[in-house]
Amino acid sequence: MAIIIDEKTNVIVQGITGNQGLFHTRQMLAYGTRIVGGVSPGKGGREVEGVPVYNTVNEAVEAHQVDASVLFIPAPFAKDAALEAIDAGIKVVVIITEHIPVHDEMEIIAFARRRGTIVIGPNTFGIVSSGRCKIGIPPNQFFVPGHIGVVARSGTLTYEIVGNLTANGLGQSTVVGLGGDRVVGLSFVDVLEKFEKDPETRAVVLVGEIGGNAEEEASRFIKKMRKPVVAYIAGKSAPPGKRMGHAGAIIERGRGTFEGKVQALTEAGARVAVLPFEVPGLIKEALG
Amino acid sequence: MKFFEYMGKELFARYGVPVPRGRMITDAGEAAVVAAEIGAPVVVKSQILSGKRGKGGGIKFADTPEEAREAAAQLLGKTVQGLPVEMLLVEEKLSIEHEYYLAFAIDGAAKRPVLIASARGGMDIEEVPGEYIVKEYIDLCLGIQPYLARDICRRLELDGQPAKELQRMLPLLYRLFREKDAELVEINPLVLSGGRLIAADAKVTIDDEALYRQQDLPRVEERTPVEREAHALGLSYVQLDGNIAVMANGAGITMGTLDTICHYGGRPANFLDAGGGTGMEATAKALEILLSTNPRVILINIFGGITRCDDVAAAFAKVKQERGIPVPVVIRLVGTNEEEGVRILRENGIEAYKVMHEAAAKAVELARD
Numbered sequence: 001m002a003i004i005i006d007e008k009t010n011v012i013v014q015g016i017t018g019n020q021g022l023f024h025t026r027q028m029l030a031y032g033t034r035i036v037g038g039v040s041p042g043k044g045g046r047e048v049e050g051v052p053v054y055n056t057v058n059e060a061v062e063a064h065q066v067d068a069s070v071l072f073i074p075a076p077f078a079k080d081a082a083l084e085a086i087d088a089g090i091k092v093v094v095i096i097t098e099h100i101p102v103h104d105e106m107e108i109i110a111f112a113r114r115r116g117t118i119v120i121g122p123n124t125f126g127i128v129s130s131g132r133c134k135i136g137i138p139p140n141q142f143f144v145p146g147h148i149g150v151v152a153r154s155g156t157l158t159y160e161i162v163g164n165l166t167a168n169g170l171g172q173s174t175v176v177g178l179g180g181d182r183v184v185g186l187s188f189v190d191v192l193e194k195f196e197k198d199p200e201t202r203a204v205v206l207v208g209e210i211g212g213n214a215e216e217e218a219s220r221f222i223k224k225m226r227k228p229v230v231a232y233i234a235g236k237s238a239p240p241g242k243r244m245g246h247a248g249a250i251i252e253r254g255r256g257t258f259e260g261k262v263q264a265l266t267e268a269g270a271r272v273a274v275l276p277f278e279v280p281g282l283i284k285e286a287l288g
Numbered sequence: 289m290k291f292f293e294y295m296g297k298e299l300f301a302r303y304g305v306p307v308p309r310g311r312m313i314t315d316a317g318e319a320a321v322v323a324a325e326i327g328a329p330v331v332v333k334s335q336i337l338s339g340k341r342g343k344g345g346g347i348k349f350a351d352t353p354e355e356a357r358e359a360a361a362q363l364l365g366k367t368v369q370g371l372p373v374e375m376l377l378v379e380e381k382l383s384i385e386h387e388y389y390l391a392f393a394i395d396g397a398a399k400r401p402v403l404i405a406s407a408r409g410g411m412d413i414e415e416v417p418g419e420y421i422v423k424e425y426i427d428l429c430l431g432i433q434p435y436l437a438r439d440i441c442r443r444l445e446l447d448g449q450p451a452k453e454l455q456r457m458l459p460l461l462y463r464l465f466r467e468k469d470a471e472l473v474e475i476n477p478l479v480l481s482g483g484r485l486i487a488a489d490a491k492v493t494i495d496d497e498a499l500y501r502q503q504d505l506p507r508v509e510e511r512t513p514v515e516r517e518a519h520a521l522g523l524s525y526v527q528l529d530g531n532i533a534v535m536a537n538g539a540g541i542t543m544g545t546l547d548t549i550c551h552y553g554g555r556p557a558n559f560l561d562a563g564g565g566t567g568m569e570a571t572a573k574a575l576e577i578l579l580s581t582n583p584r585v586i587l588i589n590i591f592g593g594i595t596r597c598d599d600v601a602a603a604f605a606k607v608k609q610e611r612g613i614p615v616p617v618v619i620r621l622v623g624t625n626e627e628e629g630v631r632i633l634r635e636n637g638i639e640a641y642k643v644m645h646e647a648a649a650k651a652v653e654l655a656r657d
Contacts, residue, residue: 154540
């Protein structure tokens with residue numbers, strides 16, 4: 001089954017008529033994702049790549065069984081679109097958008113908590129259930145079905161690592177992008193819990209980076225896991241006080257350091273790769 | 289975006305949070321004027337974005353307007369903690385009965401605002417033992433209700449008039465924090481002086497992503513000119529101090545590339561995330577930004593999803609043809625339109641790498657020669 005999404009997940013695309021929405025809808029359809037509709041206020045009634053466009057999320061939800069929504073919405077309007085999706089009762093909301101103000105992110109997540117909605121992101125590449133469903137933007141060709149769960153804060157670095165796994169015969173069960181922002185919906189612990197219970201996943205790759213304390217939190221759970229975890233943490237060479245691209249990737253007041261994260265993960269029993277290409281070797285070692 | 293102390297205090301004043309009498313000045317003569325207006329001993333404080341200006345000699349005391357002028361003359365134009373001092377805050381010196389710590393921040397794990405307070409103010413909060421720190425996550429639906437404010441006072445062992453003042457101040461500060469899209473609002477110390485609570489310092493940081501909707505707030509530029517140029521192009525750039533210029537597509541992979549360079553003994557000159565979907569033109573401009581920093585070697589690491597390898601290759605070709613590239617360039621190209629990209633590079637005299645760490649190792653080798 002893998003986690004959160006599968007081949008039966010029905011998806012709507014909010015912002016389907018924008019450049020990004022259009023391009024990625026095509027890519028997702030090519031992957032085999034069941035995109036049942038799109039939402040673009042004022043553009044209802046059209047069709048995009050054979051997918052009906054609605055004016056509101058409610059209209060889409062009334063016309064179809066909708067399990068998830070993916071948002072290609074500019075930052076100033078993302079909170080509105082996310083709240084709309086959560087309010088309409090959609091259970092999984094994937095927010096691709098970067099540069100959303102952090103106060104908006106807190107509001108989205110507070111509302112999602114009340115409604116029991118899973119929010120993936122913001123500032124994420126999305127989620128891929130290898131061979132079955134892709135919600136988001138990663139390139140189609142690097143994912144291959146298998147038994148390695150991957151959970152990551154970054155985008156292209158994850159593609160790099162997934163590419164390496166695939167090249168080494170290690171397919172993936174589900175690949176989850178948490179997003180690069182400081183405040184995001186799902187965190188490492190949430191996804192690790194799901195991987196631990198998932199019969200299809202045999203080992204987990206955790207791709208972290210400097211800033212925040214998500215990896216330290218994850219370590220507390222990793223201690224209790226039976227399945228092996230291999231981690232790679234980016235940002236060893238990042239100077240303190242500087243934001244390294246992602247809103248959440250900043251070492252502040254001695255918190256969120258590379259060393260702190262590696263130590264916590266190692267003490268919890270995770271194997272930490274020094275460079276990204278070492279990940280497949282460590283997985284093979286862990287699986288024996 | 290970090291505020292200078294005087295900006296934070298101006299904001300506090302607008303929201304009804306008490307601050308010392310005083311104002312920001314840019315020349316020594318004005319310091320005397322302000323001291324005279326205040327009519328009492330003053331503190332002359334360098335306005336720099338550093339947490340440790342006291343230790344760096346950035347704060348002076350003056351009993352008279354003439355001393356204030358001298359203190360200001362000594363500070364203006366100097367550097368404190370490596371930062372140039374161009375502005376000073378001259379304000380009344382407070383008699384201090386007690387120092388508290390008070391802050392609103394954002395807790396990434398809790399995904400909520402957090403209120404942090406301590407009766408052990410005036411020192412580095414990181415060094416205060418946990419049992420003296422009051423921490424409360426704020427529910428966005430509730431904000432700061434009176435019962436919560438009373439509870440905070442109780443835990444800080446504040447009562448009487450000061451407690452009433454803190455209870456009045458907390459919702460005002462929280463409102464400021466929310467309305468101004470702040471990532472941090474920190475008062476250290478919050479001083480008990482003459483029975484009143486006064487914000488003796490102000491550290492306010494505004495979420496960069498919210499500046500578009502905070503037009504009436506002042507702007508503070510911490511970036512270098514190159515960082516600003518990159519930002520205007522939609523690129524993420526951080527100046528470092530090595531000699532291998534780096535460009536990659538994605539923050540994580542850029543960090544990973546830097547880490548790999550360091551692992552092989554090299555020194556990155558910068559972080560430059562050209563992002564996803566950066567077209568040919570912006571990539572060419574990014575390359576020019578890198579060249580302008582005079583590196584010994586340039587390393588480009590592209591794992592293209594939305595980013596097209598042929599766009600990156602075309603950008604390289606354009607810059608090479610238009611202005612020449614006087615330093616060795618190592619390019620790793622994998623992903624969308626890889627074959628086309630590799631072909632374009634070959635036509636321009638470059639063999640693209642397929643493996644990230646091999647490209648990094650080569651760049652390090654070239655930088656050593």
